[in-house]
Amino acid sequence: MKIGELVKQHIKDIFSNCEIAEHDEIYHLLDYKDSKNMFGVNYPFCTELENIEQSESKRYWTEIYIVRSKRVRVTSQWFEKSRESFLKYIESKGISVENNLENSTNNEHKALSPFKNNSNSRYRGAAIGNSQNLFIRNILSNLGQESFTENDWNLTKDYFLYKCAYCALEAELLIEHAIPINKEKLGEHKLGNVVPSCKTCNSRKAGKDFREFLGDDTAAIEKIEQYMDSRNYVPLEDNEQIKMILNMAYKEVGFLAERYVTIINELFSHSINNYKQPNE
Ligand SMILES: [Zn+2]
Incomplete structure (x- = not known):
């Protein structure tokens, strides 16, 4: 083809x-x-x-x-x-990519x-x-007891002084998952993993992990890691068992x-x- x-x-x-x-x-x-x-x-x-x-x-x-x-x-x-x-x-x-089968006999x-x-x-x-x-998003987003509320979002923005957690711009802020919610990265929709982001960063970061996205900006990385710690957010990212289950x-x-x-x-x-x- x-x-x-x-x-x-x-x-x-x-x-x-x-x-x-x-x-x-x-x-x-x-x-x-x-x-x-x-x-x-x-x-x-x-x-x-x-x-x-x-x-x-x-x-x-x-x-x-x-x-x-x-x-x-x-x-x-x-x-x-x-x-x-x-x-x-x-x-x-x-x-x-099964469409390729059209070429087959x-x-x-x-x-x-x-x-x-x-x-x-x-x-x-x-x-x-x-x-x-x-389906994977749904599972990851519903792990644990607590859900992410409107009030949580306000407190989160407050913590980041109403600035983008990545570039510190004061702009319209979108809900962003520092660790993305997918079967590779295992982020969750939970207090601690949700950070405010400007539209540009949100779009540029796409499916990347925040550390990968921020690269050399260690100050921004540390700030987000501190925030996660302060909210007792423990990332699942190294949990091979969860990874295996989600792959299934x-x-x-x-x-x-x-x-x-x-x-x-x-x-x-x-x-x-x-x-x-x-x-x-
Ligand atoms: Zn930004």
Whole structure:
């Protein structure tokens, strides 16, 4: 399959991931530099319609997608050298690459795959990676007795003097998880792991751990670590047992989602075939 086709087949999945992603994933895809880093392409992965200049229009596919209330078109400027990084990206988002099976001659498997671009499919786009990630988030967010309340959020902002915990900017503050909530990092939605962040840091940090994101800024790292200690937040990050359990849950949700999507698609492929019988 050509790289362009490969990308096209996963656009919907990539955007549905943006809809549910914890961080503002879409801003990376809209950003020229981030897109270059992620995929090695010379255009942003996608651009909002109003920002596409007439002369650049031919560098984007014509389909319009709505993601996070933005109307965007995706760049068509893909070359083979980006294949590996593109596959890595979708894999990291839990998006299945089963579409590749379309090239195979194994028709039996094809018929069962819910991901094929089949006009008979009732189920649009493979949100299966999303359901897996959501499930993991749900588990991690509900560990322990206490929940994170409005009052906790106010106290947290107060502790950080109403500034971004990463860059100390006084700006509109978003809820940020210093250790991200996913099956690799095992962050939790709990007092101690929630910190205030400006929009820019929130978007740049994405799925990184706060230490990885802050790098040389040891003062900011220490401040967050002190904050975690002061709230008795003990990160799960080294807990191999939890990691193993969450990996099992992740796989199982994937199988479950795929099974039901397949059943639904089979149902509709039959009813459409019946519907097509000539009677007019
Ligand atoms: Zn910031």
